[in-house]
Amino acid sequence: MYRLLSKMEVDRRLVGLAIVLLIIWVGFDLASGGRFITPRNLFNLSVQTASVAVMACGMVLIIVTRHIDLSVGAMLGVLAMIMGVVQADLLPQYLGYNHPATWALTLLVGLIIGAAIGGIQGAAVGYLGVPAFIVTLGGLLVWRGSAWWVTQGRTVAPLDANFMLLGGGIDGTIGASWSWIVALVAIIGIIYATIIERRRRLSFKFPVKPLWAEYTNALIKGGIVLAIIITLNAYYLPTRAAEAILAERGLPVTPENLQISHGLPIPLLIVILVAIALIVVSRRTRFGRYVFAMGGNPQAAALAGIDTKRMTVAVFALMGVLCAISAAISSARLQSAGNDLGTLDELRVIAAVVIGGTSLAGGVGSIYGALIGALVMQSLQSGMALLGVDTSLQSIVIGLVLVLAVFSDQYLNRRHSDPTT
Amino acid sequence: MTTDIRPLVEMRDIHISFGGVKAVDGVSIDLYPGEVVGVLGHNGAGKSTLIKILSGAYVADSGTVIVDGKEARIENARDARDHNIETIYQNLALADNLDAAQNLFLGREITDRFGFLNDAAMEHKAREVLHRLNPNFQKFASPVSALSGGQRQSVAIARALLFEARVLIMDEPCAALGVHETRMVGDLIAQLKQDGLGILLISHDLHDVFDLSDRLHVMKNGKLVGSVRTEDVTHDDVLGMIILGKMPQHLLHLAGPGATNIHGATLRPQDTETTGPTL
Numbered sequence: 001m002y003r004l005l006s007k008m009e010v011d012r013r014l015v016g017l018a019i020v021l022l023i024i025w026v027g028f029d030l031a032s033g034g035r036f037i038t039p040r041n042l043f044n045l046s047v048q049t050a051s052v053a054v055m056a057c058g059m060v061l062i063i064v065t066r067h068i069d070l071s072v073g074a075m076l077g078v079l080a081m082i083m084g085v086v087q088a089d090l091l092p093q094y095l096g097y098n099h100p101a102t103w104a105l106t107l108l109v110g111l112i113i114g115a116a117i118g119g120i121q122g123a124a125v126g127y128l129g130v131p132a133f134i135v136t137l138g139g140l141l142v143w144r145g146s147a148w149w150v151t152q153g154r155t156v157a158p159l160d161a162n163f164m165l166l167g168g169g170i171d172g173t174i175g176a177s178w179s180w181i182v183a184l185v186a187i188i189g190i191i192y193a194t195i196i197e198r199r200r201r202l203s204f205k206f207p208v209k210p211l212w213a214e215y216t217n218a219l220i221k222g223g224i225v226l227a228i229i230i231t232l233n234a235y236y237l238p239t240r241a242a243e244a245i246l247a248e249r250g251l252p253v254t255p256e257n258l259q260i261s262h263g264l265p266i267p268l269l270i271v272i273l274v275a276i277a278l279i280v281v282s283r284r285t286r287f288g289r290y291v292f293a294m295g296g297n298p299q300a301a302a303l304a305g306i307d308t309k310r311m312t313v314a315v316f317a318l319m320g321v322l323c324a325i326s327a328a329i330s331s332a333r334l335q336s337a338g339n340d341l342g343t344l345d346e347l348r349v350i351a352a353v354v355i356g357g358t359s360l361a362g363g364v365g366s367i368y369g370a371l372i373g374a375l376v377m378q379s380l381q382s383g384m385a386l387l388g389v390d391t392s393l394q395s396i397v398i399g400l401v402l403v404l405a406v407f408s409d410q411y412l413n414r415r416h417s418d419p420t421t
Numbered sequence: 422m423t424t425d426i427r428p429l430v431e432m433r434d435i436h437i438s439f440g441g442v443k444a445v446d447g448v449s450i451d452l453y454p455g456e457v458v459g460v461l462g463h464n465g466a467g468k469s470t471l472i473k474i475l476s477g478a479y480v481a482d483s484g485t486v487i488v489d490g491k492e493a494r495i496e497n498a499r500d501a502r503d504h505n506i507e508t509i510y511q512n513l514a515l516a517d518n519l520d521a522a523q524n525l526f527l528g529r530e531i532t533d534r535f536g537f538l539n540d541a542a543m544e545h546k547a548r549e550v551l552h553r554l555n556p557n558f559q560k561f562a563s564p565v566s567a568l569s570g571g572q573r574q575s576v577a578i579a580r581a582l583l584f585e586a587r588v589l590i591m592d593e594p595c596a597a598l599g600v601h602e603t604r605m606v607g608d609l610i611a612q613l614k615q616d617g618l619g620i621l622l623i624s625h626d627l628h629d630v631f632d633l634s635d636r637l638h639v640m641k642n643g644k645l646v647g648s649v650r651t652e653d654v655t656h657d658d659v660l661g662m663i664i665l666g667k668m669p670q671h672l673l674h675l676a677g678p679g680a681t682n683i684h685g686a687t688l689r690p691q692d693t694e695t696t697g698p699t700l
Binding site: 285305 | 519
């Protein structure tokens, strides 16, 4: 089995995680009498995971550079408040309510302030040499306090109608046909990437994977894409919403016409775009290479001429930008911005990243892993909620799972680390 | 050595102190093409600090560095590299989690026309260079943490060669290596010397560098004890220089400011205490 996987050049750890996720899903499905693996629940799961998943992508880079960011939940809080005020109080004075540009301007403001906040923390870590743990622990208090200050504790609502699409919900999906188009693009992308990579290696006469492994890899990846889209398209709008749409389009109300698919929720689409962007950045750009080099040996990185201080600022600023995106998703999902938004998210994010196989010692980390890690955490929480487990017991279980996950990962890694490879 | 050839590198009257401690105090050394020069001294003698000034890790408080007859400003690792000065550090400055090719090109990656990394091209070049150095090298897909000491040293040296180093600084080149691998590095150095590189070997262990070097610069307490040709001295002479700062009698005219047995200077108490009776 291990030899097979290594022939296919698949990350063993990732496969292990996926299997754990599958076991959790099947387990909850059996325990809940078939209510877990349903299009509706999986749709909700994806929307609930989105905010943590986006931040987890950035946290991977932070932890790989041997730092930590404890302030992401608080940053999310203050950014959500700022964006709430911008779209609900400031912009309507000039543009009126629900202007089509409001959501974009709001998000832009959030992204810029997020980058600035992250950049300030990064500068304190990189240039002033204060440990990231302390800087961001301070940041946790500062930004959570600031979140209250933005409106003196008042919850901001209602938000801009277009902005709220970022959170999913009935309108916040792209529908069946667009979902199929996304699937098609993804599958073409997978095939293209496989061919390009193989050609590149062949042109230098490097050893390549056996052809069957290429086919299997591409088939599995394509299969996952199709499975996701089919599932999300199998979740139909509630009858009343569907009737309203049919009336608007002037179509007759028949049982078939009533089956209008949700398709990809916008938050999931955002997660996919963020993840692709960060995977490309971490593997295919100098920036990403330097992040890993700094984590592997900070001295070597500095001696190789890498400006590690500026890199630190950039990595933290990127984290701030992702917090702004997450802030938009979570506040849009709740349709309001409250100053306690994102409380304890730093722990969820770090847990997701660590479960996903990123080493706190730095130098090693995977964005795919962090995404699955986020899904594992959210699945446990949703699954237990579905079974009616007490919130206090949920925390206990999730805490234990976190420790167990890291232990088993280290244990398996020690046992299976093959000295000959 | 040849006096009519211009030195590759000259460091003149270099001073640097850290919090009042004079780590390097008025040291001048030079290096000619095709020459291997050992820089020797105890731990704390200032040899590593001196060399880090040349490789851009520290900036000297005063003094000049002359490369190819022209004064060079070296303020960081990049500047040093621009003058074709490459350093291979004691702790084998490789990022353990990256593979050989990624380490070779760290800081100077090959990118495609869109600015994305071209790993295949880098691996291709890495295979070329590494096979020339070490025909048995195979592990291109594993992180360098999986390599042996000698293989890691090969990667570090290949890294320098890849970027057309003319001056190679090797800090404790054999510290992490076994007998066989030490011999391999010795062969490598001989080969590089043939190619006309100037090589500075930094070591606190005389035996590592005595046989490899043409000349030796010996430092003590931040000062130069003296620069001697290896053929003019014995192991004991050099040990005397390293431990006591004492120039051999027949070479007194070459003594530097750090020598303890000239200008009427006597051995200082702390020297005799730590080393016992004079040699």
